[in-house]
Ligand SMILES: [Zn+2]
C-alpha cells in the first residue's frame with residue numbers, strides 16, 4: 001500500500017484506538033491465519049499504574065491514558081501533528097495554528 005493510501009485508510013477509521021488493529025485486519029481482508037504468523041500476546045492494559053501501548057510489538061509505557069492515546073494516534077494511526085501546549089493530536093500540521101487560536105485548552109487557561 002502506498003503511504004498516501006495508508007494515510008487515507010487510517011483516517012477513515014473512527015473507532016477507539018484499541019480496536020484499530022482488529023478493524024484494519026478485517027478491512028484489508030487479511031486472512032485470519034496471517035494473525036498467527038507473528039506470535040502476539042496482548043500486554044496487560046495497566047501495570048503498576050502505567051499505561052502500555054497495546055499495539056502489536058510496541059512496548060511504550062505512559063504515565064496516563066491520554067499520553068498513551070496520543071502516542072497511539074501519532075505513531076500507529078498516522079496522525080501528523082501534536083499541539084506542544086495541550087498535547088492534543090491533530091490530523092495534520094496545517095490545523096495546528098487554528099487549533100492554537102480557537103481550541104487549545106492550555107491557551108484558554110493562560111488568558
Ligand atoms: Zn505504540
Ligand SMILES: [Zn+2]
Nearest residue numbers: 083085086104
Ligand atoms: Zn493545544
